[in-house]
Amino acid sequence: MIHPTNIMRTVRSIEVTLNRPPDAITSGQEISLTWSISGGARISHTDVHLDYDLVRLKSANALNSTVNQCSTPCSGPREFTSFLIAPAAGNWHLAAHAIVDSVERWSTVYAVTISSRSQFPDLVVGSLGISAGEAPAGSTVTITFSISNSGNASAPASLARIRIADATIITTADPLLLTVRVDGLAVSGSQSFSRTITVPTGHLSGAYYIGVTANEDATIMESDRSNNQLTLPFNVKAAPFSGDFQYPINGASWSINQDFEWNPTWGNGGAYHLAEDAVAAPGTAVVASADGVVRFAATDVAGFGGLILIEHNLGGEAVTTLYGHLSKRRSLLVQPGQAVRKGALIAYVADDDEDGGPWHPHLHFGVRKGAFSTSPICGHWPNVGYSQSCSGMTHDQYRQFWYRPTTFIVAHAGGLPPPISLKQPDLIVEAVAFNP
CATH class of the missing domain: 2.60.40.150 (C2 domain)
Structure with missing residues (x-):
């Protein structure tokens, strides 16, 4: 046993x-x-x-x-x-x-x-100045300020932070530009600073505030925290423009199948195609046509699948480029607010099961006059692929909002040659009634 x-x-x-x-x-x-x-x-x-x-x-x-x-x-x-x-x-x-x-x-x-304690330090930010009231994203400016102790007890060493925000009250959620070490300050003591900061490249042009916050981590118990921050208005200008555009697909393995012309089979009696369809293999790299700022980037957009819009500064005039039928599976490589350079990889051409419709893989490339806007034209923006007649606007008037892409690029020192051919209709599914 x-x-x-x-x-x-x-x-x-x-x-x-x-x-x-x-x-x-x-x-x-x-x-x-x-x-x-x-x-x-x-x-x-x-x-x-x-x-x-x-x-x-x-x-x-x-x-x-x-x-x-x-x-x-x-x-x-x-x-x-x-x-x-x-x-x-x-x-x-x-x-x-x-x-x-x-x-x-x-x-x-x-x-x-x-x-309880009756004596506390009180850190105060003062004498805030910025060397320029506006500057392009990516450039540098000098910021000067002082931090003094107006309390009745000495203050130990601490950290002050410089941030940029779109409101006068700056929080820890706003982008950090610089962290500055503040020495211990005796009663009535003060320390002055001069620092060079870089305007973040990811910021869109517009009105902002740059501010300094003393004792942001609240490591010092103070008698008054309301005077720990000081801000000044600051304008971010559009990033410098390189001066030219290029077609957004590199290499020779692509061609334009559908151009910037009238198609009598679309809509109710026909419409203009407001872009060029560049036929390319799935996974073909798509690059930014010029320096600019991404204004829209999303997948699963009706009729497009992946869609990116980039705003450019052309000699003081705004131009917006549109890139449609982008791959969600391979992911978009940029996000709204991001600054991009000409030729930067932004996405890939989608497979035919993820490009928003029953057509062969291609890039829908459009060039729109003016800045990006969420205000719709006839109810369609940003996902506009063809003209409409609405609100007293004819198709021809609607088309005036857009440039013919290849003509525009050639006229603005395009970095790539025109496509190898302008028509290969056998590559597109003929039964499609609407192709944005």
């Missing part, structure tokens, strides 16, 4: 231990906190929470917490140290928190009394 063997499995316990905090804590004081995690193999998150509400303490909405010490998963066991600025006076609760081996763990909760 075989007797069963008692097998004992040793389970290593996982504990989060927070060292006892200081007995005397003053509002605004920087507290050093140390805690350890024993057991467990993988620590994906650990920090310390501070809140006067016990329920909220153990939630993601705790009023105060230290930075996660394991944003890249750590291996346990180990000890951690972090810092926290003591909030307003009152009775608070403090506990260390961790996610170990996908399980949430908490230390013992300490009751903490924070006493």
Whole structure:
């Protein structure tokens, strides 16, 4: 007879231990906190929470917490140290928190009394200036400013940040231009700065604000936070234009099947095709026709599949190029607001099962007069492929909004030669009644 063997499995316990905090804590004081995690193999998150509400303490909405010490998963066991600025006076609760081996763990909760403080620093941003009130995207400007301490207590070193925004109130969600270290400031102390910043290339031309925020991370307890920020209006101009256009498909393995002409089979009695259809193999690279800013980029657009529109500055006049029947499967390579250079890869020609209709793979390339607009013409914009007669507008009048692409490119120093042929009707499905 075989007797069963008692097998004992040793389970290593996982504990989060927070060292006892200081007995005397003053509002605004920087507290050093140390805690350890024993057991467990993988620590994906650990920090310390501070809140006067016990329920909220153990939630993601705790009023105060230290930075996660394991944003890249750590291996346990180990000890951690972090810092926290003591909030307003009152009775608070403090506990260390961790996610170990996908399980949430908490230390013992300490009751903490924070006493009031009558002296605080007060950081004020002043003397803000910008070397130019406007500049093109990608260029540089010089920004000058000062940060002074008008409070009744000295301020430790801190960080100020320069951001650009489309509103007078700048938040941490707005694009960061530069981070500046501010030295510790005595009462009435001040520090002046002069920094060169680059206007982000991804910004569209228009009106913005550039601002400086002192103590943006709120690492210093101040008597007044309302004077930590100062902004100035700033205009972003259109990026410099290279001066010429090119056809958006490279190489010789393509041709124009359908040009900028009247098609009697479309719509109700015929319509103009407002582009050129360049027949090309699926996966053929599509490039930006000229320097510009992407105004629209989306897949699954009715009649087109993938569609991109780019706005260009042609000697002070706006021109918008349209690229249709782009591959979703291979993904669009640009997004709205992005600045692109002539010849930059933006997408690929779609396969015939993803190009928005029952036609062979091709690029629909249009050149529209004027800036990009979401205001529809006869209810169709930006996905306009053929002319319409509506609202008192004839087909010929409608067509005046568009250029003949090849003629336009040749007239503006096109970088690629014209297509190798202008008609190959056998490559397109003849039964199609509407092809944008």
